[in-house]
Amino acid sequence: EDQVTQSPEALRLQEGESSSLNCSYTVSGLRGLFWYRQDPGKGPEFLFTLYSAGEEKEKERLKATLTKKESFLHITAPKPEDSATYLCAVHYTGGFKTIFGAGTRLFVKA
């Protein structure tokens, strides 16, 4: 079954405490893996696109990496403003659909 699983469900960090979020997927015909950030009461905001295993993308304190079965979102020295839900999504050839994971809620305490 095609699915996307994110872990952990929630993550509480102290400001400056680096960590990683995981997204594992089981789909055939990957056309792209996407990371989004969602703040309460708002729509998801696009962060990164990854396509090839070994690919890496960076933006400020965030770095996304991709293997054949999973992706990691590394957060270096997070700040309270990084608190949000981070969503992983996979676009694949099965009907050209995009499946979203359930998200990881990140809380960063000052």
Place this chain on the structure above:
Amino acid sequence: DTAVSQTPKYLVTQMGNDKSIKCEQNLGHDTMYWYKQDSKKFLKIMFSYNNKELIINETVPNRFSPKSPDKAHLNLHINSLELGDSAVYFCASSQDIYAGHSYNEQFFGPGTRLTVL
């Protein structure tokens, strides 16, 4: 300028009523989507249109009917609303669902919170 806009932002209505949600994008994208986000924050695709043509139609009750009058607009009409329809509905757009991965980065609207009483 708002890239993807939705109206209304909040919708409170009684069971059995019919309601519509409108979406517009000014990004020049070919593909538009409707997603439902339930109380557990899980985002699930409902429909997708590419150049006004319906291309994704998930297992959604036929009380839900999307309409795309042109590439920039995608509306969602819901008949005979039920309690279980309460959720946040998001509209999104991407450049071209059939093109390469970079063309499928989706841009989301602010959402419409639907509450059925």
